[in-house]
Amino acid sequence: xxxxxxxxxxxxxxxxxxxxxxxxxxxxxxxxxxxxxxxxxxxxxxxxxxxxxxxxxxxxxxxxxxxxxxxxxxxxxxxxxxxxxxxxxxxxxxxxxxxxxxxxxxxxxxxxxxxxxxxxxxxxxxxxxxxxxxxxxxxxxxxxxxxxxxxxxxxxxxxxxxxxxxxxxxxxxxxxxxxxxxxxxxxxxxxxxxxxxxxxxxxxxxxxxxxxxxxxxxxxxxxxxxxxxxxxxxxxxxxxxxxxxxxxxxxxxxxxxxxxxxxxxxxxxxxxxxxxxxxxxxxxxxxxxxxxxxxxxxxxxxxxxxxxxxxxxxxxxxxxxxxxxxxxxxxxxxxxxxxxxxxxxxxxxxxxxxxxxxxxxxxxxxxxxxxxxxxxxxxxxxxxxxxxxxxxxxxxxxxxxxxxxxxxxxxxxxxxxxxxxxxxxxxxxxxxxxxxxxxxxxxxxxxxxxxxxxxxxxxxxxxxxxxxxxxxxxxxxxxxxxxxxxxxxxxxxxxxxxxxxxxxxxxxxxxxxxxxxxxxxxxxxxxxxxxxxxxxxxxxxxxxxx
Amino acid sequence: xxxxxxxxxxxxxxxxxxxxxxxxxxxxxxxxxxxxxxxxxxxxxxxxxxxxxxxxxxxxxxxxxxxxxxxxxxxxxxxxxxxxxxxxxxxxxxxxxxxxxxxxxxxxxxxxxxxxxxxxxxxxxxxxxxxxxxxxxxxxxxxxxxxxxxxxxxxxxxxxxxxxxxxxxxxxxxxxxxxxxxxxxxxxxxxxxxxxxxxxxxxxxxxxxxxxxxxxxxxxxxxxxxxxxxxxxxxxxxxxxxxxxxxxxxxxxxxxxxxxxxxxxxxxxxxxxxxxxxxxxxxxxxxxxxxxxxxxxxxxxxxxxxxxxxxxxxxxxxxxxxxxxxxxxxxxxxxxxxxxxxxxxxxxxxxxxxxxxxxxxxxxxxxxxxxxxxxxxxxx
Ligand code: SF4
Ligand code: SF4
Numbered sequence: 001x002x003x004x005x006x007x008x009x010x011x012x013x014x015x016x017x018x019x020x021x022x023x024x025x026x027x028x029x030x031x032x033x034x035x036x037x038x039x040x041x042x043x044x045x046x047x048x049x050x051x052x053x054x055x056x057x058x059x060x061x062x063x064x065x066x067x068x069x070x071x072x073x074x075x076x077x078x079x080x081x082x083x084x085x086x087x088x089x090x091x092x093x094x095x096x097x098x099x100x101x102x103x104x105x106x107x108x109x110x111x112x113x114x115x116x117x118x119x120x121x122x123x124x125x126x127x128x129x130x131x132x133x134x135x136x137x138x139x140x141x142x143x144x145x146x147x148x149x150x151x152x153x154x155x156x157x158x159x160x161x162x163x164x165x166x167x168x169x170x171x172x173x174x175x176x177x178x179x180x181x182x183x184x185x186x187x188x189x190x191x192x193x194x195x196x197x198x199x200x201x202x203x204x205x206x207x208x209x210x211x212x213x214x215x216x217x218x219x220x221x222x223x224x225x226x227x228x229x230x231x232x233x234x235x236x237x238x239x240x241x242x243x244x245x246x247x248x249x250x251x252x253x254x255x256x257x258x259x260x261x262x263x264x265x266x267x268x269x270x271x272x273x274x275x276x277x278x279x280x281x282x283x284x285x286x287x288x289x290x291x292x293x294x295x296x297x298x299x300x301x302x303x304x305x306x307x308x309x310x311x312x313x314x315x316x317x318x319x320x321x322x323x324x325x326x327x328x329x330x331x332x333x334x335x336x337x338x339x340x341x342x343x344x345x346x347x348x349x350x351x352x353x354x355x356x357x358x359x360x361x362x363x364x365x366x367x368x369x370x371x372x373x374x375x376x377x378x379x380x381x382x383x384x385x386x387x388x389x390x391x392x393x394x395x396x397x398x399x400x401x402x403x404x405x406x407x408x409x410x411x412x413x414x415x416x417x418x419x420x421x422x423x424x425x426x427x428x429x430x431x432x433x434x435x436x437x438x439x440x441x442x443x444x445x446x447x448x449x450x451x452x453x454x455x456x457x458x459x460x461x462x463x464x465x466x467x468x469x470x471x472x473x474x475x476x477x478x479x480x481x482x483x484x485x486x487x488x489x490x491x492x493x494x495x496x497x498x499x500x501x502x503x504x505x506x507x508x509x510x511x512x513x514x515x516x517x518x519x520x521x522x523x524x525x526x527x528x529x530x531x532x533x534x535x536x537x538x539x540x541x542x543x544x545x546x
Numbered sequence: 547x548x549x550x551x552x553x554x555x556x557x558x559x560x561x562x563x564x565x566x567x568x569x570x571x572x573x574x575x576x577x578x579x580x581x582x583x584x585x586x587x588x589x590x591x592x593x594x595x596x597x598x599x600x601x602x603x604x605x606x607x608x609x610x611x612x613x614x615x616x617x618x619x620x621x622x623x624x625x626x627x628x629x630x631x632x633x634x635x636x637x638x639x640x641x642x643x644x645x646x647x648x649x650x651x652x653x654x655x656x657x658x659x660x661x662x663x664x665x666x667x668x669x670x671x672x673x674x675x676x677x678x679x680x681x682x683x684x685x686x687x688x689x690x691x692x693x694x695x696x697x698x699x700x701x702x703x704x705x706x707x708x709x710x711x712x713x714x715x716x717x718x719x720x721x722x723x724x725x726x727x728x729x730x731x732x733x734x735x736x737x738x739x740x741x742x743x744x745x746x747x748x749x750x751x752x753x754x755x756x757x758x759x760x761x762x763x764x765x766x767x768x769x770x771x772x773x774x775x776x777x778x779x780x781x782x783x784x785x786x787x788x789x790x791x792x793x794x795x796x797x798x799x800x801x802x803x804x805x806x807x808x809x810x811x812x813x814x815x816x817x818x819x820x821x822x823x824x825x826x827x828x829x830x831x832x833x834x835x836x837x838x839x840x841x842x843x844x845x846x847x848x849x850x851x852x853x854x855x856x857x858x859x860x861x862x863x864x865x866x867x868x869x870x871x872x873x874x875x876x877x878x879x880x881x882x883x884x885x886x887x888x889x890x891x892x893x894x895x896x897x898x899x900x901x902x903x904x905x906x907x908x909x910x911x912x913x914x915x916x917x918x919x920x921x922x923x924x925x926x
Contacts, residue, residue, distance in 0.1 A: 167829050183826060410766065410768075412833065520837065526761060
């Protein structure tokens with residue numbers, strides 16, 4: 001037996017079989033072009049010279065038993081920091097279909113060791129919970145066909161927009177209108193909103209592509225899509241462009257980018273769609289944002305008003321404020337005032353059992369324009385596993401509870417609730433979004449879905465890729481490195497944005513038509529929902545079907 | 547499918563003539579029930595003062611009737627006339643109808659000095675108290691309306707048969723306005739309250755078609771906290787409540803009703819003289835936007851009658867007649883049967899933007915379009 005010391009055996013030693021992704025390399029097909037190794041974002045692939053023993057049968061004792069041959073081959077690193085992330089970029093560039101990552105069918109041992117140097121696991125992307133989620137199981141079962149001619153999704157006109165902004169109770173609206181008083185601003189928007197992803201988290205090309213697509217949806221197709229910036233401001237040229245009206249500007253606890261925004265106000269050609277005040281995020285409730293130093297490029301530094309190449313953490317809470325009540329009140333008022341009360345201002349919070357308390361606070365604030373609740377399935381640029389996987393509240397019951405609470409007060413039309421967190425995480429974006437709308441949301445925000453649908457993000461719930469946090473995005477979506485983001489053509493992203501929204505619009509009609517709805521978005525039409533789970537049906541107050 | 551008929555005439559007529567007219571439309575409906583609302587009443591056996599409130603309902607047992615008396619007594623109403631229908635019991639499907647109530651009361655003297663709105667509120671609360679009392683006693687008491695110059699009948703069975711069973715053919719009751727609907731709510735369980743027309747504080751509507759936006763509308767109306775916004779055994783009840791909300795709570799002109807239930811599109815509002823006001827109104831009343839194919843026929847306390855369609859005009863309805871006498875029906879043959887001697891070329895079928903209004907004078911039809919200017923003050 002060989003002595004233990006002569007083999008690599010530390011507590012953290014792994015074999016390829018212990019990793020989440022195992023490289024399947026076909027030496028026969030491989031022409032050793034080296035592209036895979038060059039492109040691998042984490043440097044797991046080694047294209048190196050290796051030595052091979054050539055055994056020979058020798059009878060004479062004077063001769064050596066074996067000779068050796070050198071050859072070139074590709075191997076997978078088992079180093080923890082260089083483990084394969086399954087992105088598949090190697091397959092994409094391989095001209096010979098000789099390499100691909102395969103998910104480890106056995107339970108990997110890697111997860112027990114991914115705490116090197118005492119740093120818990122972090123990643124970007126998603127929650128990694130494969131399989132259908134609750135929203136994927138809701139069906140629309142109130143088919144209007146017994147008594148009436150059905151609507152035709154292809155022929156009839158459908159009004160499927162929603163409202164963002166504080167809506168007055170009708171009595172108060174009529175009174176103020178007659179008296180010529182202030183009416184809170186309200187935007188009519190498409191109910192599927194591109195959720196907040198910062199210019200900083202996203203590459204300039206990704207951002208430009210999204211914006212171009214959004215502008216095309218609005219100006220050519222008449223689909224009033226809006227998109228939200230994350231924290232960190234907005235490129236100066238956009239702030240002074242007519243496209244600003246399609247943009248929801250986010251202010252978060254680091255206030256990054258707001259110097260630039262405030263300075264641009266006098267020069268703005270139009271008002272932004274809305275202002276989102278971020279208090280929390282579904283993927284990592286109670287955690288501030290973090291833009292790692294390698295993402296803080298020259299332009300990002302300029303936008304955020306910071307030096308280049310430093311970590312940019314945002315605190316978990318808005319530091320200047322004493323309580324959420326005070327914060328909501330002061331910030332909403334301040335932001336409203338900045339645009340002379342012409343722009344809806346609303347908070348974004350993480351899904352939580354306390355969401356109702358925030359909502360009731362907003363109900364009493366006459367300037368609050370909406371509430372966005374981001375559920376536990378929400379995505380992010382960077383977060384600890386523990387925050388992403390185990391902290392937060394699923395969106396469906398949270399939204400439902402809040403909506404029913406508003407109904408009890410008769411205020412469901414006054415404060416629109418927007419829902420986010422896992423909308424379309426398995427590709428069923430319209431289905432998920434419409435289910436939330438019928439549970440009571442006025443609209444939904446989607447981030448990950450847009451990255452996947454519009455830019456081909458490689459991430460999946462099976463922990464594929466998900467390295468958005470380290471600036472090495474192989475698709476150039478979440479990187480500030482020009483070598484990487486030049487891979488992404490903004491025009492093609494724009495085209496995909498348009499494809500996506502056209503498809504969502506058609507699907508929305510295909511859901512509304514059989515329900516006999518065409519005149520208004522079926523917000524709160526819970527009588528049309530069914531699910532094959534009694535407990536869920538009871539909790540959401542919808543029909544149990546089987 | 548429902549079949550609807552409304553007749554309004556300056557000279558009181560027997561409601562039985564409207565029931566006969568409904569026979570003309572029988573092909574399309576299941577005739578599972580009758581709902582009838584009468585205004586401008588005239589009794590052969592009693593000289594009626596149109597200011598006195600009339601209670602309409604059904605007492606299903608002697609005890610229920612006694613409790614009804616108690617409640618009315620306690621509220622301070624004095625019975626002036628108790629209309630005894632010539633009931634042919636064997637012709638009625640239901641076997642538990644103790645008494646069809648159609649009683650005329652004198653308003654409580656304590657109310658004399660009250661403002662009109664307060665009186666109206668108290669009338670509604672009294673009706674609701676009767677209804678709740680019935681519901682608390684196994685539904686043995688049904689109260690359809692309590693209002694001056696309004697009588698209502700709702701019953702299960704073939705409409706003409708129900709009319710005969712209640713002796714409506716005798717001509718003892720006549721009215722200037724008659725709304726009739728020929729179907730029980732067979733989509734759901736049979737419930738007398740679920741039968742059209744629906745009534746609240748003098749306002750009544752009946753509808754054909756399905757209201758697919760029912761649940762969100764109901765949720766919103768319920769949230770008003772207004773005691774009369776209850777019931778909703780039928781998805782069509784909300785049409786009456788919305789009309790009530792627009793005219794009585796928002797105090798907007800009748801024409802606004804159409805803008806609330808089927809608002810104009812953005813591009814249409816952009817060219818409307820009050821587009822800005824209407825767009826805001828659409829947002830504020832967003833939960834009252836109806837959906838699905840509907841024709842809504844309504845009447846108001848002053849005997850104004852109206853007809854509006856859904857936003858896609860997916861249901862038929864025709865209005866026709868001559869000065870002094872008009873009819874609205876879901877089928878043209880219904881209008882023919884009610885007013886045969888009219889100039890048919892003047893019949894009108896409203897389109898999606900129209901509100902047909904027959905003012906109390908009954909001299910002409912007013913056809914009002916949503917694209918017209920609304921009669922509201924300039925500030926708006
Ligand atoms: S799948 Fe991605 S991480 Fe894995 S070897 Fe290929 S390129 Fe590298
Ligand atoms: S492709 Fe880019 S954006 Fe998508 S998961 Fe990978 S690193 Fe993140």
